[in-house]
Amino acid sequence: MNKTWHYYLVAIIGSTLLMVGSPLTGAQEATGGYVSREEYEELKAELLAMKKEIASLKKEKRAVSSQESAQEQAAADLSKDVVSPTVEPEEPALPTTKFHIAGFGTGLFEARNGRVSNFSATFNPIFLWELSPKLLFESRLEIEPSGSGTNLELEYAQLTYLLNDYITLGAGEFLTPSNVFVERFEALWINKLPDRPLAVYDGILPERSFGLEVRGGFPIGPTRANYALYVSNGPSLNAFDSSTAGTLEFNNFSDNNDDKAVGGRVGFLPIPGVEVGYGFETAKPGTQGSSFANVRSLLQSVDLNVTRDSDLLKGRIDLHAQYAWSDVDRAVYDPEGTLGFGPFPVAGKRDGGYAQIAYRPTKVDVDFVRNLEPVFRWDHLSRAPSGLGAPEEDRWTLGLNYWLGPATALKAAYEWDNPNGEPNKNALLFEVVAGF
Numbered sequence: 001m002n003k004t005w006h007y008y009l010v011a012i013i014g015s016t017l018l019m020v021g022s023p024l025t026g027a028q029e030a031t032g033g034y035v036s037r038e039e040y041e042e043l044k045a046e047l048l049a050m051k052k053e054i055a056s057l058k059k060e061k062r063a064v065s066s067q068e069s070a071q072e073q074a075a076a077d078l079s080k081d082v083v084s085p086t087v088e089p090e091e092p093a094l095p096t097t098k099f100h101i102a103g104f105g106t107g108l109f110e111a112r113n114g115r116v117s118n119f120s121a122t123f124n125p126i127f128l129w130e131l132s133p134k135l136l137f138e139s140r141l142e143i144e145p146s147g148s149g150t151n152l153e154l155e156y157a158q159l160t161y162l163l164n165d166y167i168t169l170g171a172g173e174f175l176t177p178s179n180v181f182v183e184r185f186e187a188l189w190i191n192k193l194p195d196r197p198l199a200v201y202d203g204i205l206p207e208r209s210f211g212l213e214v215r216g217g218f219p220i221g222p223t224r225a226n227y228a229l230y231v232s233n234g235p236s237l238n239a240f241d242s243s244t245a246g247t248l249e250f251n252n253f254s255d256n257n258d259d260k261a262v263g264g265r266v267g268f269l270p271i272p273g274v275e276v277g278y279g280f281e282t283a284k285p286g287t288q289g290s291s292f293a294n295v296r297s298l299l300q301s302v303d304l305n306v307t308r309d310s311d312l313l314k315g316r317i318d319l320h321a322q323y324a325w326s327d328v329d330r331a332v333y334d335p336e337g338t339l340g341f342g343p344f345p346v347a348g349k350r351d352g353g354y355a356q357i358a359y360r361p362t363k364v365d366v367d368f369v370r371n372l373e374p375v376f377r378w379d380h381l382s383r384a385p386s387g388l389g390a391p392e393e394d395r396w397t398l399g400l401n402y403w404l405g406p407a408t409a410l411k412a413a414y415e416w417d418n419p420n421g422e423p424n425k426n427a428l429l430f431e432v433v434a435g436f
Contacts, residue, residue: 098130103140104189104407104435112417112427121145124155124187134162156208166216174213177228177265178279179205180303181322181354189407189435192318192358192373193399195415195427198381199352204326205299206235206250206281211260224269234261234283237292237328242341245333246348248285248297248326257288263299277303285328295329301353315361323353354379360403375399375413383420393419399429407435 103125111117122144129137139157143150158172175183181200185191201207211232218225233252238244252261263281270276281299286292301324309316327349334342356377364370377397399413410432417425 097132100128102126102128102436104187104433106188106431106433108194109430110194110427111429113425114423115425122188136160136162166218168215170213170215171211173208173210174230176206176209176232176263176281177213177215177230178263178281178299178301179207179324180265180267180277180279180301180305181320182207184305185320187435188431188433189409192356192375192401192411193377193397193413194411194429194431195397195413197322197354197356197377197379198393198395199324199354199379200322202352202381203247203250204324204350204352204381205279205301206252206261206263208250209233209261209263210252223271226267226269227264229264230262232261232263234259235285235297236287237285237295237297239286239290239292239331239333240339242334242339242344245341245344246328246331246346247350248328248348257284257286257293259284273306273308275303275305277305279303286331291335292331295331297326297328297348299327300325309362311363313359313361314363315359318358318360319356321353321355324351326350350382352379352381358401371403373401373403373409375401393417405434407433409433 103123105121105123107119107121109117109119122142124140124142126138126140131137137157137159140155142153142155144153145151154173156173156175158170158174161169163169175186177183179200181197182205186196188194199205209230209232211230213228213230215228216226233255234257235248235250235252236256238247238249261281261283263279265277265279267275267277279299279301281297283297284293284295285297286295301322303322304319305321306317306319328347330345330347332342333344333346334340337343354377356375358373358375360373361369375398377395377399379395379397381393383392395415395417397413397415399411401412402410404410411430413429415427415429417427419425
């Protein structure tokens with residue numbers, strides 16, 4: 001642009017000189033003036049050359065302007081194509097979900113009196129799926145080698161809806177709330193010993209249930225309470241064997257009558273780290289249409305759970321205890337004597353429980369000592385008053401754990417097991433467990 005104005009300026013000055021020079025030339029020729037004809041013709045030629053160059057520059061400028069206008073128009077057209085004057089409505093965004101896999105794996109060596117010593121292992125993946133902030137799904141599998149193959153069991157699978165801060169709804173197969181050990185401490189990286197206590201796994205309390213549950217918690221002044229209520233398939237009544245008549249079977253994948261089990265648990269926390277609880281379940285376990293259809297069972301349990309840090313003991317104390325009772329209405333088994341042991345009237349009553357204490361010196365400065373955890377457990381299972389069911393049995397177990405991480409431990413235990421009227425079943429147990 002500056003060059004163009006330079007040429008314009010030169011042309012103006014040249015034209016002025018030409019106009020001025022013309023009369024001067026005539027005067028010079030007439031009077032012998034100052035500019036010669038040759039000089040005039042040379043100046044005229046330069047002026048014509050400059051005019052042509054200016055004309056060429058004007059042509060180039062018009063071409064550039066036309067090109068810029070075309071580019072601006074193209075950009076405007078492109079903008080019109082990209083931004084449509086009609087805005088399409090946005091589709092609703094799909095909900096986001098979150099998925100996580102947790103679980104634990106174990107390896108166990110067991111040498112028990114009267115049995116062949118054995119190594120075993122299990123893998124328990126836990127699948128956690130958050131479909132929405134209020135809708136959750138949880139499931140756990142147990143995978144265990146068996147013989148020449150592998151056993152795969154579904155431990156639980158439940159869909160949960162968080163109704164509000166105090167109420168949670170659940171449906172599916174769930175750990176039975178009335179059996180607090182199974183629901184909270186069954187996982188082997190939580191359980192302090194390599195095996196599980198008597199009574200809560202021997203037909204007195206259910207372990208898993210199929211049905212619906214509602215649970216939650218709420219404050220009571222400075223204290224807290226929690227609750228869990230459920231309706232599920234009920235247990236079945238053992239009625240056709242003299243050694244088990246009047247006892248219950250809890251593998252309730254399908255029910256045997258229209259009467260459903262109703263149960264629950266209520267817990268109370270008077271101070272932080274201390275909880276007492278009461279659980280129950282009532283049902284009609286007899287097969288529908290049979291002579292046992294009106295027999296009713298009532299299961300009850302009480303539990304105590306304490307977890308406290310102690311500056312005096314420089315560590316943490318874990319105390320868990322649970323005792324349960326099973327009461328089945330009196331009935332006459334094998335009334336016609338066709339099974340070879342009746343008629344046999346009996347009321348099925350059983351009871352049992354455990355108490356366990358563990359101490360870990362978490363406030364000691366030595367790492368090795370801080371990772372040790374001694375454990376002691378007493379557990380008991382009674383025979384039914386009729387003499388049926390499991391024999392009376394008492395066990396004492398002493399164990400020592402070494403924690404390699406928050407959920408990884410090496411466990412060693414020795415168990416004194418003395419069933420009445422039977423040889424002892426003392427055992428040496430070693431286990432490694434890793435939670436993830």
